[in-house]
Amino acid sequence: MKKADPYLLLAPAYLLIAGFLFYPMATVFLLSLREYQLMDPLNTPFVGLDQYAIMLGDEYFWRSLWNSVVWVVVSLCFQFLLGFCLALLLNSARFRGRGIFQAIVFAPWAVSGFLIAIIWAWLLNGEFGLVNDLLIRAGLLEQKVGFLSREETALLSCVLANIWFGVTFFAVMLYAALQAIPPSLYEAADMDGATAWQSFWRVTAPMVKPAIVITILLRAIWIFNWADLIWVMTGGGPAGASRTLALYVFQKAFLGLDFGYSAALGVALTVVSLAFTAVFLRVTRFYGDEAAI
Amino acid sequence: MTASAKPRKLTRREALKIGGGALLGGSALLGAAVTGCGGGGDDGAGQTGQADRTTVRFMTAQTLEKHRSLEPLIAEFMEIHPGIRIEHIKVPWDQAHSKYLTAILGGAPPDVMTIPSWWVTEFRAMGALEDLGPWVRDWPHLQGYSEQVKRLTRATMAFDGDQVFGLPTEVAVRSMFYRTEWLDEHGLAPAETREEWRALLERITDPSRQRYGYALRGARGGFWSWWAIAQEFAGSNAWFDEDHRCIINSPDHVAGLSYWNDLYQDGLAPPDSLNWGFNELVQGFWSGLCGTMEQDPEVVRTCLEHGLDEDRLAITVMPAGPRARVALSDGGYTSMSSASPNKDEAWTFLGWLMAPEQRLRYCRDVNMIPPFASAMEDPAFGQGLYRSFVEMVTDPAILQNWYPNYLPEMGEFLEVRVTEEQQKMLLKRQSPRETLDRLADFMTRAQKKYVDRYGPDTPRPPA
Numbered sequence: 001m002k003k004a005d006p007y008l009l010l011a012p013a014y015l016l017i018a019g020f021l022f023y024p025m026a027t028v029f030l031l032s033l034r035e036y037q038l039m040d041p042l043n044t045p046f047v048g049l050d051q052y053a054i055m056l057g058d059e060y061f062w063r064s065l066w067n068s069v070v071w072v073v074v075s076l077c078f079q080f081l082l083g084f085c086l087a088l089l090l091n092s093a094r095f096r097g098r099g100i101f102q103a104i105v106f107a108p109w110a111v112s113g114f115l116i117a118i119i120w121a122w123l124l125n126g127e128f129g130l131v132n133d134l135l136i137r138a139g140l141l142e143q144k145v146g147f148l149s150r151e152e153t154a155l156l157s158c159v160l161a162n163i164w165f166g167v168t169f170f171a172v173m174l175y176a177a178l179q180a181i182p183p184s185l186y187e188a189a190d191m192d193g194a195t196a197w198q199s200f201w202r203v204t205a206p207m208v209k210p211a212i213v214i215t216i217l218l219r220a221i222w223i224f225n226w227a228d229l230i231w232v233m234t235g236g237g238p239a240g241a242s243r244t245l246a247l248y249v250f251q252k253a254f255l256g257l258d259f260g261y262s263a264a265l266g267v268a269l270t271v272v273s274l275a276f277t278a279v280f281l282r283v284t285r286f287y288g289d290e291a292a293i
Numbered sequence: 294m295t296a297s298a299k300p301r302k303l304t305r306r307e308a309l310k311i312g313g314g315a316l317l318g319g320s321a322l323l324g325a326a327v328t329g330c331g332g333g334g335d336d337g338a339g340q341t342g343q344a345d346r347t348t349v350r351f352m353t354a355q356t357l358e359k360h361r362s363l364e365p366l367i368a369e370f371m372e373i374h375p376g377i378r379i380e381h382i383k384v385p386w387d388q389a390h391s392k393y394l395t396a397i398l399g400g401a402p403p404d405v406m407t408i409p410s411w412w413v414t415e416f417r418a419m420g421a422l423e424d425l426g427p428w429v430r431d432w433p434h435l436q437g438y439s440e441q442v443k444r445l446t447r448a449t450m451a452f453d454g455d456q457v458f459g460l461p462t463e464v465a466v467r468s469m470f471y472r473t474e475w476l477d478e479h480g481l482a483p484a485e486t487r488e489e490w491r492a493l494l495e496r497i498t499d500p501s502r503q504r505y506g507y508a509l510r511g512a513r514g515g516f517w518s519w520w521a522i523a524q525e526f527a528g529s530n531a532w533f534d535e536d537h538r539c540i541i542n543s544p545d546h547v548a549g550l551s552y553w554n555d556l557y558q559d560g561l562a563p564p565d566s567l568n569w570g571f572n573e574l575v576q577g578f579w580s581g582l583c584g585t586m587e588q589d590p591e592v593v594r595t596c597l598e599h600g601l602d603e604d605r606l607a608i609t610v611m612p613a614g615p616r617a618r619v620a621l622s623d624g625g626y627t628s629m630s631s632a633s634p635n636k637d638e639a640w641t642f643l644g645w646l647m648a649p650e651q652r653l654r655y656c657r658d659v660n661m662i663p664p665f666a667s668a669m670e671d672p673a674f675g676q677g678l679y680r681s682f683v684e685m686v687t688d689p690a691i692l693q694n695w696y697p698n699y700l701p702e703m704g705e706f707l708e709v710r711v712t713e714e715q716q717k718m719l720l721k722r723q724s725p726r727e728t729l730d731r732l733a734d735f736m737t738r739a740q741k742k743y744v745d746r747y748g749p750d751t752p753r754p755p756a
Contacts, residue, residue, distance in 0.1 A: 258704070
């Protein structure tokens with residue numbers, strides 16, 4: 001009977017997870033097999049995989065998916081590079097008031113997404129925006145540009161706001177990882193005559209790699225699912241130019257009131273996230289490395 | 294660290310205790326949640342509190358401001374009618390539809406409820422609304438509604454022959470707002486027709502001074518602006534022909550949409566307005582970037598709060614197009630639930646609350662237009678900034694806007710499709726003709742689906 005003990009101990013946690021995670025997920029999947037318009041709630045026929053078939057032929061879906069890829073990849077690259085640089089700077093610099101400086105650097109992370117969106121929407125405003133004014137004064141622009149109302153710039157404007165916001169998250173996570181590297185490793189590298197570049201590649205990089213992989217993975221899924229910044233800044237416009245898949249799910253569910261189809265989109269969103277996670281962990285050999293350590 | 298601090302292995306008995314405790318706690322929480330959801334259901338059964346008082350449950354789904362404005366009216370009613378207690382259930386607007394449905398389908402509907410016009414057909418089809426006909430026959434105010442409101446009530450199927458499924462709560466309608474200083478500079482007066490209005494916009498637009506004629510709404514909700522113009526050009530508010538084919542892509546409608554599109558392409562609206570929604574539009578007007586906008590009476594207060602006053606703000610009826618002047622109006626209804634156990638008491642409250650005197654007080658408070666023709670005689674509405682709104686709902690010559698809100702696809706159409714298509718047009722990726730073709734195609738499919746399911750007798754636009 002002793003064998004049952006661990007299961008009994010785990011049971012409450014599993015029950016909670018099942019009740020609050022798997023049950024809703026299963027419900028969403030079942031919902032995606034039905035035609036369910038909230039304005040016609042008494043008429044929800046079972047349609048099997050029809051909604052998925054519609055999805056594959058839906059140009060809005062493919063465009064949103066592509067926008068999501070751009071939104072995630074570009075945001076993530078810059079967030080990571082800038083965040084890592086910031087973490088290295090904070091880790092290496094020794095000066096008075098470093099603690100205060102760190103707190104200031106990390107401040108954007110504490111600002112709500114809606115507020116960030118409003119701030120950036122104003123900065124990039126086509127008539128009164130600060131960015132336009134600065135660029136014109138600097139002679140880089142001849143006339144004002146409506147960053148949020150042009151197809152070429154709308155999504156990138158949101159990406160810019162996202163980068164500003166997310167850099168600090170990478171900085172916090174990677175700074176913590178850098179702090180955890182024992183100084184003795186650097187001392188040993190020094191004794192062996194390693195250059196700064198070599199000690200970065202041979203000591204720093206491998207030691208923070210697990211943190212980098214996990215942080216990138218978390219952020220990627222997070223950004224992929226994050227819609228409020230874009231919703232407030234551009235509403236997904238103009239003409240869908242900045243609509244991501246997560247935003248499309250929101251629009252379909254809460255504006256179009258088509259819960260069946262938006263559930264199908266939600267399932268697609270989950271599948272893409274899971275596929276990305278599997279590929280990413282394999283490519284970065286995350287588990288292999290951990291085993292080696 | 295001492296040896297005694299080392300964690301001790303749990304015995305099976307202890308493990309069971311903990312696990313069982315967690316389960317018990319969990320089920321207690323669940324139980325509380327379930328009873329919490331059902332809580333108040335007992336209240337609705339009728340007699341509560343003092344035995345001689347009947348409770349009428351009144352559910353409203355409105356803005357905070359409107360909820361607040363109802364409180365003194367409810368208190369006054371209970372003073373006049375000590376035998377009736379009103380239980381006011383306030384539902385946040387964004388959850389309203391599902392809350393109402395849950396209450397109705399769950400068998401515990403409120404006795405009286407406020408509903409927006411586009412739910413009337415749906416709730417009627419579910420059999421959730423009581424026919425107020427027997428009570429309304431002796432109610433002296435039914436003929437007092439303005440002509441436009443009467444048409445609206447028929448179009449939304451709230452009034453259907455002798456049957457009445459809801460009394461109008463308020464009317465929202467659009468008028469044209471002008472910055473009078475800009476007009477005075479050029480010696481202009483508010484426009485009577487779309488032609489004059491376009492000429493006026495050309496005169497007051499001056500991008501070098503950051504001045505544009507029109508606060509255009511290119512994003513969400515922009516549909517209403519160009520849809521009104523399309524109807525003005527077509528002289529009709531119909532969406533479908535006899536074969537249930539959508540006709541909003543007729544050459545006249547295309548001409549109307551082209552007129553609106555040209556305002557943007559010719560630079561009479563700010564370039565950024567392509568992505569403007571409600572907030573940006575209103576801001577664009579009061580901030581002094583745009584000289585005109587079309588809006589609801591609720592926005593008057595916003596303008597006054599931001600430094601405009603009666604001398605610097607003019608509001609007139611909407612300019613007329615080649616074939617018609619169109620009122621973009623809509624409103625809410627107050628209905629009785631067919632499952633109410635206290636229908637007479639519910640009517641006593643409903644009839645009192647919907648009477649002209651109460652409507653005037655309420656509408657004055659929340660900046661909406663009362664549904665009664667007598668509103669014109671009230672100084673708050675018959676003169677000053679609100680006058681044109683009342684004219685828009687009382688003038689029988691004005692064509693009443695209508696849209697097929699009985700179609701479940703309407704949400705998708707208004708909130709996703711239209712914005713996408715109109716923005717493609719503003720970005721010059723497609724012509725107004727192509728835009729309307731695509732939208733008409735979507736609506737034809739929606740209508741066909743509806744007809745297949747419910748038969749060809751669909752709601753029709755007001756004549």
